[in-house]
Amino acid sequence: xxxxxxxxxxxxGNDLRDMRHLAHQMGIDGSSxxxxxxxxxxxxxxNKGTDPMKAKQQAKNRAK
Numbered sequence: 653x654x655x656x657x658x659x660x661x662x663x664x665g666n667d668l669r670d671m672r673h674l675a676h677q678m679g680i681d682g683s684s685x686x687x688x689x690x691x692x693x694x695x696x697x698x699n700k701g702t703d704p705m706k707a708k709q710q711a712k713n714r715a716k
Contacts, residue, residue: 671695679704686712 671691675683678698683691690711697707 680708681705682708690714 668688668691671688672683672686675686675691675695678695680691680694680698681704683694686694686708693714694704694707694711697710698704702710
């Protein structure tokens with residue numbers, strides 16, 4: 653079972669890395685300092701038409 657746990661946590665890291673890469677491609681700079689939920693929220697906002705930097709700020713402010 654321990655091997656399965658490591659695989660899941662490793663996959664989670666890949667997911668976050670992929671999300672941050674996507675965020676960077678979308679113009680959301682500095683996503684390395686954001687949590688997974690913040691990055692996800694910012695990506696969703698940009699997909700809906702929000703300016704990337706405004707989406708980043710809103711996502712970071714919501715987490716506080």
